[in-house]
Amino acid sequence: MEKQNMHCTNKRGESNKVKYCEGSTSRNAKHKEIGADVEPSSGSNNIKLLCGHPNLPEQIVFEVVPGFSGDKRFYNLDSYLHGKHHILRHNSQECYILTHNKYDLTLKEWLKRNTDNWCPINRKWNVDRPTEKAKKLIQCILHAVYDSHSKGIFHGSLHHPENFFIKGNHEEIKLVYLSYEKMELETSTYEDLRQRDMLAMSHVIFDQILGGGIGKKYPEDLKDLWNLLLDDMSFRNWTIIVDHPSLWHWKKRFNYIEQVWMQFRHADEDLYLRMNDCLKRFPFYDWHHKIPFNTPLERMFYNNFYRSMPRELFRYIRVVRFHYMDDGIDPQTEADYLEEQFIEHKTTEVCELLLVYLHRMVCQLGIEI
Structure with missing residues (x-):
């Protein structure tokens, strides 16, 4: 059964799977199934949401507002549903927010089934190459983090595989979404947060997906990707990273x-x-x-x-x-x-x-x- 990474209630307090508005958010707008309830604010284009995080039992209230904001109390996001928008948290003491997209499984669940992600054909030729589905997954993870960083959003907890949401299935991966965790570290700079994300992503890719561990000898081009993720100038290298040749078919x-x-x-x-x-x-x-x-x-x-x-x-x-x-x-x-x-x-x-x-x-x- 397909999972949703949001759950909301309507005005009457009824919990059900209603439909997101695509484009307009008026009551008469055409709707598209997305697996989350919405509550259009009367007389406005805002959408109020009650969202949940897989690690927290309680719901969190947010409000989706069109356009991007420079206010740090907002999350700037971009989606095929609402275009450019920002999300205002109404209970700022809570620290989690999820993307409003359906997903099928988490990376943690994918890893439980896919324990060996090295291609047997290449092993026959005495060389280690990731399987095609592992390479696709890694590409999707790189794109998800790049999309977040390019908007100035830094996650801070990417070393947890449950923070990666997969659209597709174990064999055919289409997209990866990230959960977003609000960072309240006043002393942390953007550079610190970005580097923390890159290190965590490198750990997820090379230690958890590829199971390399300490001392693993990678092909030179795959090692080049690993070095790029650890480089202090990694943000400037995103163009090379997101389409790295070591991950091509x-x-x-x-x-x-x-x-x-x-x-x-x-x-x-x-x-x-x-x-x-x-x-x-x-x-x-x-x-x-x-x-x-x-x-x-x-x-x-x-x-x-x-x-x-x-x-x-x-x-x-x-x-x-x-x-x-x-x-x-x-x-x-x-x-x-x-x-x-x-x-x-x-x-x-x-x-x-x-x-x-x-x-x-x-x-x-x-x-x-």
Whole structure:
């Protein structure tokens, strides 16, 4: 049964699942089922709510008001139901407020069922990669925290998995919502609160979802994401974090090389020079030593006379991924090389951070892929 993260009562004190107003909040407005009762204030566009928190038995009264507010007594939020709005608490002694969206389960419940979130196919190839559903969950968590931070809202308790609400199910995750906890720490700066959130989110992702723990050896690109979350400048890195290549589906990782290469080859003179300058600064030299010995990848390297420079690495990986069948593959001894996913894996081993640096270049230069 689908859960709701709000419960309210109507004017007569009756408790029931009525409908939220979408757009207008007048009595004659069309309604949309959302799983929470509403009480439109007479003669105004305000909505009064009685909300609950999963860890508290009592209800809390709030009022939804259109527009954003600079007053710290309000919560500024943005939703598909009300657009930009703020929420005024009427009993300020209480310290919890939830987003007004339906959810299906909490992260705590998801973790109980999903205890091993590493892909068995990649394990067969002796490499650790999160499962696709784990990567989707992590992406949704990153987006949820980014949306909150971009509005100046800092949570403070993200290390608790019950504060993450999942829309979807255990196998197909669509969105993640956050509960919001009011912080009353007068001495805490925005920087302190933001960094606390980033550290807590890193703990949730790498210790609780991925079960890494101390000493876990992650792939280099996934470790890059971990370092970004721990960086004091993490807020400036949100563009890179929310769409980090370590969390992409393998098909997107496979095709991204070609997409960036075509942008490079067909760029105008100004963009070409800027991309070429970025490529020169990639810290990849002598990468050819990582090419697996006596394989189709090695044959392609020697047949095309590549130099051990970053730009040549980019060109080499692109050629391998899209022309690896050209030299012929022995189906008996090299059967794995007939699969695109295996090719993506083996070319990634040559340089695990290539996609990370290409993605940063694309973001830095504002290139549309």
